[in-house]
Amino acid sequence: MLQNKIIPDIIQVPYNYFDNRFKNDMIRLKDMGCEIHTRSVFLQGLFFMDANMLPSFFNEVKDEIINLQSKYKADLPAVLLRYALSFEFIDYVIIGVESEKQLLDNLRQMESAETLSEYNRTISELILMPSNWPAN
Numbered sequence: 001m002l003q004n005k006i007i008p009d010i011i012q013v014p015y016n017y018f019d020n021r022f023k024n025d026m027i028r029l030k031d032m033g034c035e036i037h038t039r040s041v042f043l044q045g046l047f048f049m050d051a052n053m054l055p056s057f058f059n060e061v062k063d064e065i066i067n068l069q070s071k072y073k074a075d076l077p078a079v080l081l082r083y084a085l086s087f088e089f090i091d092y093v094i095i096g097v098e099s100e101k102q103l104l105d106n107l108r109q110m111e112s113a114e115t116l117s118e119y120n121r122t123i124s125e126l127i128l129m130p131s132n133w134p135a136n
Contacts, residue, residue: 002025002028002029007029007032007033007034008029008034009034009035010034010035010036010037011026011029011034011035011036011037012037012038012039012094013025013026013036013037013038013039014038014039014040014128015038015039015040015041015084015090016038016040016041016042016043016047016080016083016084017043017047017068017080017083017116017119018043018061018064018119018123018127018128019040019043019123019128020118020119021125021128023087023089026089026090027089030088030089030091035091035092036089036090036091036092037090037091037092037093037094038084038090038092038093038094039093039094039095041080041081041083041084041093041094041095042077042080042095042096043128043130044130044133046058046061046065046127046130047065047068047069047076047080048069048076048077049065051063051065051066051069052066055134057126057127057133057134058127060123060124060127061123061127072114074109075109075113075114077106077109078106078107078108078109078110078113079113079114079115079116080116081093081095081106081110081113082110082113082114082115082116083115083116085110086115
C-alpha cells in the first residue's frame with residue numbers, strides 16, 4: 001500500500017513483547033496520520049501457557065515465557081498490555097477476554113504494572129504466527 005501511495009485511515013497489526021515485525025511500518029504510517037490498532041498482545045495466550053508443557057516447537061521462547069511468568073505472576077496480562085500501550089505510535093490495543101471482570105482486572109492492574117523494556121531478540125515467524133503452531 002505504501003509503495004502505491006495508499007495511506008489507510010486505520011490499520012490493525014499484531015504487536016506484542018515478542019513481535020515487533022511491523023514496528024517501522026507502524027511508525028511511518030502513524031507519522032502520516034494513520035490510526036494504529038494492535039492485536040495479539042497476549043500472542044493467542046502463549047504468554048500464559050505452562051511452558052513446561054509446551055511442545056519442543058516452542059523451545060525458542062520457553063525460557064523467556066518462564067521468566068516472565070515467574071517475575072510478573074498474576075500481573076503478567078497487565079504488564080503485556082502496558083508494554084504495547086507504552087509506544088506512542090500505538091493508539092489502541094485490542095484484547096480478548098473471557099469476562100467483564102477479567103477486562104476490568106486487567107485495566108486496574110495495568111495502572112500500576114511495570115513497563116517492560118523493549119525486547120530486541122528476533123523470534124521466528126513460526127512462533128509469531130499461531131496458524132503455524134502444531135495442533136494439540
